[in-house]
Amino acid sequence: MTKIIKINPNNIDADALWEAAEILKGGGLCAFPTETVYGLGADATNADAVGKIFLAKGRPQDNPLIVHISRVDEVYPLVKTIPPKAPFLMERFWGGPLTLIMERSDVVAPEVSAGLGTVAIRLVSHPVANALIRMSGVPVAAPSANISGRPSPTAAAHVIQDLMGRVDCIIDGGNTFYGIESTVLDLTEEVPVILRPGAVTAEEIREVIGEVSFGAGEGAPKSPGMKYTHYSPDAEVYGVEYGTKPQINRDGKTGVLSYGEQNIDADIILHGGGNAEEYAACLFYNLREFDARGAKTIYAVLPPPGGMGDAVRNRLLKAAGGRIIQGEKL
Numbered sequence: 001m002t003k004i005i006k007i008n009p010n011n012i013d014a015d016a017l018w019e020a021a022e023i024l025k026g027g028g029l030c031a032f033p034t035e036t037v038y039g040l041g042a043d044a045t046n047a048d049a050v051g052k053i054f055l056a057k058g059r060p061q062d063n064p065l066i067v068h069i070s071r072v073d074e075v076y077p078l079v080k081t082i083p084p085k086a087p088f089l090m091e092r093f094w095g096g097p098l099t100l101i102m103e104r105s106d107v108v109a110p111e112v113s114a115g116l117g118t119v120a121i122r123l124v125s126h127p128v129a130n131a132l133i134r135m136s137g138v139p140v141a142a143p144s145a146n147i148s149g150r151p152s153p154t155a156a157a158h159v160i161q162d163l164m165g166r167v168d169c170i171i172d173g174g175n176t177f178y179g180i181e182s183t184v185l186d187l188t189e190e191v192p193v194i195l196r197p198g199a200v201t202a203e204e205i206r207e208v209i210g211e212v213s214f215g216a217g218e219g220a221p222k223s224p225g226m227k228y229t230h231y232s233p234d235a236e237v238y239g240v241e242y243g244t245k246p247q248i249n250r251d252g253k254t255g256v257l258s259y260g261e262q263n264i265d266a267d268i269i270l271h272g273g274g275n276a277e278e279y280a281a282c283l284f285y286n287l288r289e290f291d292a293r294g295a296k297t298i299y300a301v302l303p304p305p306g307g308m309g310d311a312v313r314n315r316l317l318k319a320a321g322g323r324i325i326q327g328e329k330l
């Protein structure tokens with residue numbers, strides 16, 4: 001049975017949150033809101049509990065999980081060493097949507113890292129997530145709280161849709177803030193590598209530590225998660241470059257996710273907003289909404305690269321399996 005616990009992030013009911021913390025401490029599964037997307041948590045030091053995450057999501061065993069903490073000092077037991085650039089990044093971006101990859105200590109269950117010698121760690125700023133982790137007293141391994149391959153959940157209703165009956169508890173703490181996942185940065189390389197662009201941009205990271213590179217992206221061996229189809233609604237997704245007008249196929253119900261000034265005629269038109277931050281905030285919500293309205297095909301206008309545009313493009317191109325429809329320049 002899945003217990004739903006409603007918690008107002010602006011006025012946290014400590015008794016209600018204790019109930020969820022007890023579930024985590026006892027080796028159970030609890031979904032909770034973070035500032036990026038909802039996560040599905042388990043005690044990262046308990047191999048059995050971590051195993052349940054993979055089962056509940058139908059997640060491939062070789063795709064490692066992020067460990068979430070509530071205070072900076074909780075990072076030390078989880079890693080072998082702190083790389084020299086890490087403190088600057090922690091100071092600037094923690095708590096917040098930046099995940100750092102470092103050498104894993106034996107405190108972290110090896111299942112969390114899918115056998116890799118590294119571990120991904122993120123200090124969360126969302127008041128519900130932060131208080132939950134603090135109360136549970138354990139580091140919390142948590143992937144996004146969706147069935148593997150589906151769009152990440154940005155509201156409790158999405159988690160309920162995917163995981164009802166498969167987890168012990170779901171905390172309903174309202175909508176997440178960024179709507180897109182954290183940036184994953186590998187600090188085990190001389191020049192740090194962005195394995196997944198996210199809510200902290202490459203430009204912001206460069207301001208703090210200088211040079212960073214982008215991972216090979218799709219299929220990069222260092223970020224196992226990136227090789228799977230991801231973020232996909234039931235409808236077929238195609239990317240459309242901003243400022244181009246493609247011929248679209250109007251067989252079946254067609255959806256368009258528009259952006260900025262650009263629109264394309266379709267049966268269902270949802271607006272992605274006027275900048276990449278707005279686009280990100282409602283991206284996964286919009287993808288699920290097209291499914292709910294029976295769209296067969298979705299044409300999504302891609303925001304230009306740079307800043308948060310990188311993260312939105314990454315998710316849309318994953319959802320589209322890399323397919324971009326070419327069109328004449330406007």
Ligand code: TXA
Nearest residue numbers: 036039064065118119120143144181182222223224225
């Ligand atoms: O915002 C987020 O990051 C959300 C919230 C819940 O914190 N979590 C999230 O987790 O998006 P997940 O499991 O959906 O994505 C984690 C990504 C995957 O691409 C995975 O392959 C990568 O991080 N990752 C985790 N540990 C890694 C490691 N040790 N080395 C390389 N990549 C790793």
Ligand code: MG
Nearest residue numbers: 143144145152
């Ligand atoms: Mg995910």
